[in-house]
Amino acid sequence: MLFLAHMQVNIPDTVPTERADRLKADEKALAQELQKSGKWRHLWRVAGQYANYSVFDVESNDELHSLLMSLPLYPFMKIEITALAQHPSAIAKN
Numbered sequence: 112m113l114f115l116a117h118m119q120v121n122i123p124d125t126v127p128t129e130r131a132d133r134l135k136a137d138e139k140a141l142a143q144e145l146q147k148s149g150k151w152r153h154l155w156r157v158a159g160q161y162a163n164y165s166v167f168d169v170e171s172n173d174e175l176h177s178l179l180m181s182l183p184l185y186p187f188m189k190i191e192i193t194a195l196a197q198h199p200s201a202i203a204k205n
């Protein structure tokens with residue numbers, strides 16, 4: 112199942128820089144692990160914003176929920192999810 116995620120990150124100024132840097136490093140490590148596994152298919156920065164569009168390929172809504180909640184930056188993210196289906200005119204089959 113494919114899902115498009117729009118993730119907006121907002122780390123408040125009250126979070127010490129060292130902790131924020133550690134969270135970002137941990138987020139990067141997990142994101143790269145999930146990309147290698149094929150579960151995190153695309154990761155694109157939204158130009159000019161601390162936000163991304165991502166495509167996840169998971170087995171279920173529950174797996175997506177667990178994955179998102181496991182992200183180190185999850186407490187500082189607003190996430191909007193869109194379920195994706197095949198477009199009948201698309202050449203590529205996902």
Ligand SMILES: O=C(O)CC1=CCC(=O)O1
Nearest residue numbers: 120138139142161162163
């Ligand atoms: O920077 C972001 O958009 C949040 C994020 C997702 C994966 C990652 O490494 O950072």
